[in-house]
Amino acid sequence: MAVWKFASCDGCQLTLLNCEDELLPIAGEVEIVYFREATRADGKGPYDLSLVDGSITTPRDAAAIQEIRKRSKYLVSIGACATAGGIQALRNFRDVKEFVSMVYATPAYINTLEKSTPIAAHVPVDYELRGCPINKNQLIEVIRAYLQGRKPVIPSHSVCIDCKRKGNICVMVAHGTPCLGPVTHTGCGVLCPSYNRGCYGCFGPMETPNTGSLSEGWRRLGTNEADLLRVFRNFNADAEAFRKESLRHEEKDHPG
């Protein structure tokens, strides 16, 4: 197994090192031959399983992911950066040159692409695991499923469904706190509502979310267009359903 990383906060690959009880058993079953954050070992492949963290933002990385795909039998992208471009995809809505000059005095030294794109935009991906960051139990399930030669069992319904199953008091209904749970992909264990907070969508959109109707609900709670725009344009800003919804609020925010 190999673990790769592109533009990201390292959090998703760290999730593997945070499997305190499972790490050594996993290492007993799969040989980890490439994982920069953990080892100097430099196995050249081919790899049976590649986990890829991070989004593609430089010409060098765009070339590297092609190589990794060629050398990997099974490739799984992990986390919001690798599956949706991540928070750094906020540049996709703006002119990246403007960003470079805001942060660096000599922009000419910086070589970056105009867009931050998910792995699947570059190479075929065998499985995508969502979350910012991913959930450790889901990561273990993906590795276990691979070892057993089956598909990972990861639900794709909304956070809202699990929230109700968990018996939480709905923060939206009971407290008027806007919550993205109804349109967000489950997997976190329903964290935010359990802490009296509205979901902010860190697992990205669920399958076929009704974002328009949720925006309507948020409006009734007093959320304005500018805030709606920000809500959808966040850690999964360039995931299709969220991108489309955010664009709708952009139009309304700047009429004409």
Add this chain to the structure above:
Amino acid sequence: MKKKTIRVDHLARVEGEGALTVTIKDGQVVDAQLRIFEPPRFFEAFLRGRSFTEAADITSRICGICPVAYQMSAVHAMEDACGVKVDGSLRALRRLIYCGEWIESHVLHIYMLHAPDFLGYAGAIEMAKDHAGIVQRGLQIKKAGNAIISLMGGRSIHPINVRLGGFFKTPTKRELASLTDRLLWARDAAVETVRWAATLPFPDYERDYEFVALRHPDEYPFNEGRLVSNKGLDLSVREYDEHFEEEQVPHSNALHSKIRGRGGYFVGPMARYNLNFDRLSPLAQEAARAAGLGPACRNPFKGILIRGVEVVYAFDEALRIIAAYEAPEHPAVPVLPRPAVGYAATEAPRGTLYHRYRIDEQGTILDAKIVPPTSQNQKVMEDDLRRVVEKEIDLPQEKLTWRCEQTIRNYDPCISCSTHFLRLEIRRG
């Protein structure tokens, strides 16, 4: 003229992507570069136009290893802008979640990233084949740190419970007390860790650094204090920009930080320790003394020991906070926006993390400046590389290369942070 290069194209066991190049001509080091090629992610640019309430969650995504540090610097800077001070048990809980992060991050570094260097293993998983009990102990201590963050924040990477004015939900006394037994075990194991780390073979290397860290009147620093150095600096955080500057260098995507008119400086556990030994708990001081450390230490390879001492402290402090805790009436105090500039520096596991924001009357962020610890340490890391190679120039190439990597890993550099920001190569001639 003989030229030789030591290069490491991909530094391992650091967070993020970096490389090293050291160029040696006629037995002299002519250049040492730590290159950071982690792609830039432009956080400061896209924070503009966001709401002041979002900064904590957004900036935590700069780094998955120390998200709490970003959250703490962000909320404190915003509260500074809005003239709010968070006190009492909410303040204590913020120290508590920071204890969790120091433990988790330091123990990861001690056992999984740094110890393998001293013992000659590629990584902790390889080390576990011969030293399973030691690696297991490390993992279990780390787990105790993560348990603190998870209870306080929902999860240990990008916790969701931190907000302006405090938290979304505060724990009950009983919930916190449920951690006690595990923390007591882990504190003993941390003392044991320092004792074990003291037996590692340390290269004999010392330098007269300028250490910079926060200093608080009566606490070992987490979220507050004045910025002080062992060479006379003593500032309020608001004066940071007057005394520190960042410069861009062609070989790195990370900006280099300097003290104006003076040059590189050292932030992190070693700086905190040298400037705040007297503020450590008696148990942490005792652990340090038993490991042969005095109140001052200038050997960066002994950073592993000092991290261990800070872990002992963090468990001690966490246990103290839990024992004294009374649940607050409200999980947060109100923070209302006003047009202002807010400043904060807190002590991330790897060192001082500075945030500055300008916001308007609605709380919209007009501009943001974030200086992570690794970009502050880059200059010192390059200077260390140069001196270490000069001193050990006769080592065979492979050993010297490893020594160079180890020199950088001393700093536990977080490269993802510094590009918000890294790359080793040694050239010999």
